[in-house]
Amino acid sequence: SAVISQKPSRDICQRGTSLTIQCQVDSQVTMMFWYRQQPGQSLTLIATANQGSEATYESGFVIDKFPISRPNLTFSTLTVSNMSPEDSSIYLCSVSAANTGELFFGEGSRLTVL
Amino acid sequence: AQKITQTQPGMFVQEKEAVTLDCTYDTSDPSYGLFWYKQPSSGEMIFLIYQGSYDQQNATEGRYSLNFQKARKSANLVISASQLGDSAMYFCAMREAGGQNFVFGPGTRLSVLP
Numbered sequence: 001s002a003v004i005s006q007k008p009s010r011d012i013c014q015r016g017t018s019l020t021i022q023c024q025v026d027s028q029v030t031m032m033f034w035y036r037q038q039p040g041q042s043l044t045l046i047a048t049a050n051q052g053s054e055a056t057y058e059s060g061f062v063i064d065k066f067p068i069s070r071p072n073l074t075f076s077t078l079t080v081s082n083m084s085p086e087d088s089s090i091y092l093c094s095v096s097a098a099n100t101g102e103l104f105f106g107e108g109s110r111l112t113v114l
Numbered sequence: 115a116q117k118i119t120q121t122q123p124g125m126f127v128q129e130k131e132a133v134t135l136d137c138t139y140d141t142s143d144p145s146y147g148l149f150w151y152k153q154p155s156s157g158e159m160i161f162l163i164y165q166g167s168y169d170q171q172n173a174t175e176g177r178y179s180l181n182f183q184k185a186r187k188s189a190n191l192v193i194s195a196s197q198l199g200d201s202a203m204y205f206c207a208m209r210e211a212g213g214q215n216f217v218f219g220p221g222t223r224l225s226v227l228p
Binding site (some may be wrong): 006033037041042043045048058090093094101102103104105106107108110 | 147149151155156158159161164181205207209215216218220
């Protein structure tokens with residue numbers, strides 16, 4: 001299993017500002033995944049972060065809004081840019097187990113945009 | 115087309131009784147994995163149980179078991195001897211062998227009554 005630490009765990013932000021979420025894994029992983037969970041909704045994949053290359057974004061998500069860094073095999077950041085109240089969500093970082101492929105998740109970052 | 119369907123937005127169960135949470139899925143990939151996650155109010159995603167499409171037996175993990183009916187494309191989660199701490203959102207998810215992405219269902223909110 002993997003231990004994933006996310007920071008911040010929660011934050012309240014003003015409209016128009018940006019916030020960077022950090023994700024640290026206790027082992028080296030090839031791919032890291034960023035999910036968004038809007039209030040009362042299920043999880044939606046934002047992008048897949050690969051070390052050494054640009055992140056791959058899912059339909060409906062763009063790099064200008066959600067820039068991602070992946071400087072090494074244990075760390076990634078997701079920035080939520082120019083936030084609006086619609087960005088209020090839980091953002092979750094995850095990695096995949098090599099054998100069963102199950103996803104391990106960080107504790108999540110609960111963002112509230114006023 | 116929705117790949118994971120959870121038809122029960124909310125369920126109630128009496129403490130110490132068993133409960134079944136429904137999940138049906140849609141895929142044309144012969145190789146896939148099915149997963150159940152628990153999300154308490156704190157927001158973290160907790161992996162519960164995994165079933166591979168080629169597994170001959172239903173998966174079990176402690177009080178959790180998966181009723182896998184491949185022909186019906188269903189993977190219902192059974193929780194035996196419910197506890198108050200089981201109150202949470204439960205998500206069914208699928209990962210196809212041909213892809214990296216997980217697809218999550220809309221979730222079922224389980225409330226355990228004392």
